Amino acid sequence: MATATTPTTPAAGRAIVTIVGLDRVGIIAGIANALAEANVNILDISQSVMREEFFTMIMMVDLGTSQLGFEEIGRRLKAKGRDLGVQVEIQREDIFNAMHRV
């Protein structure tokens, strides 16, 4: 009952994708590619190198154009992150709004 699968509804709204790991060639390209394949639109990108070697990239994405559910998008990004040797998180924008904006 509780474990019954509910039909996947396409994810709506905006989310933040965070990538953390050792800097190397092809991280942005790889993640951007995975997002494009999921038909997720990138609205904005910010990147920085923390403590010299740690690479952080933050993307604001729009999920409204994708036909995939949130879970599937997250699964694909994490898989791509594993290939690239970086950690990828995707979280709805709302959590940052709640915690950092009054």
Add this chain to the structure above:
Amino acid sequence: MRALRFSADEIVETIEMVRVERLDIRTVTVGISLFDCVSDDTAMLCERIYNKVTTVAARLTRTSGDIAQEFGLPIINNRVSVTPIALVAGRAEVDGFVRIAQALDRAADTLGIDFIGGFTAHVEKGMTRADQNLIAAIPRALAETRRVCSSVNIGSTKAGLNMDAIAQMGRTIRETAALTAANGSIGCAKLVVFCNAVQDNPFMAGAFHGTGEPEAVVNVGVSGPGVVLRALEQAPEQDFGALANLIKRMAFKITRAGELVGRTASERLGIPFGIVDLSLAPTPAKGDSVARILEAMGLERVGTHGSTAALALLNDAVKKGGAMASSHVGGLSGAFIPVSEDEGMIEAAEHGDISLDKLEAMTAVCSVGLDMIALPGDTPAETLSAIIADEAAIGMINKKTTAVRVIPVAGKKAGDLVEFGGLLGHARIIPVNKRSSARFVNRGGRIPAPLQALNN
């Protein structure tokens, strides 16, 4: 940047709170009214209770899982609280109450939730026949189920203390310990004795769905001692005003996250949102400890002189920060100091640095009470009752909730180690005062409501 409205620092802070400091939503608790399940046939009552609970909360675990994933914020427990069972089973005998507990247990099992609360009676002024039967059923109900939690309210500021009920609860705790002796008397970990119990508490073991609540409601309990601890560790030289401010800021952020989760769960489940409970709830995991926060303020170990003042500051600052962050704050809302569930408390008990008396003093300034304290197995029922009476007196006089959840572990003596497992943790047995309270407890009757009750 145009679309990105957050700085990298803000985003990294949120992610670190979860990854490093173990910020989580401790519980999403769905409260469910059972009044429409009433029947004079216990089998029918059980069937209706099972059906209603498993229908109303059917999507709870799935929805929580989705929300946790989408917000990147773990939701540790999903729980259900129900109308106090004594109110919906007026015609049941003791056996019937045990069967109802089993029906609740089956419902919890079907839902895949860890606890269901509400095997409850409110007897602060006296007992109905149903209350008597429910209390008589508690030891078996807790021994024969895994997920059912029980609570009994034995006093309030308005009614005073029902000393007959308190005497009976001492014996009930002993019986529960005996029936679950093979498992470290674990039954007692699922039994709370309250003064001034609250109607919308989402935390176990004391959650029940109060009579003033709607048909169903979503309540959320946030956590986050680790987040507060990290903030304090980064400010070793600050004075108390600055400390309080730091804690308020963290409590604000944590509570906003809780409110978001509560409102989202409410929307997706189609059940109204009730409250966020602003409690700092520790776990046995390293760094997820309220005791360590007090130590970060400058105490060598929790339990030493100054612990009560440190806890008072923490508890108040958490409330001030949290109250600003949520439209509806409720439940217990304060720091918890369960001994076996808090890594720093476990260590203090290990070294004999924290006593039952100091814990009692600390409960005067925080929520909720003497919680998850392992006591010697031969502690007399009257001593347990006297411990309850002391704790309830603090609640009654100070117009606050207090509770006792102690475990007289069968066959163990002071200094022995007991393992409860999982979130319930482990603990050294703390000694109790050996002098008898029997003559006091057995006097009978009620301690009158205090002057504080006359506020109309």
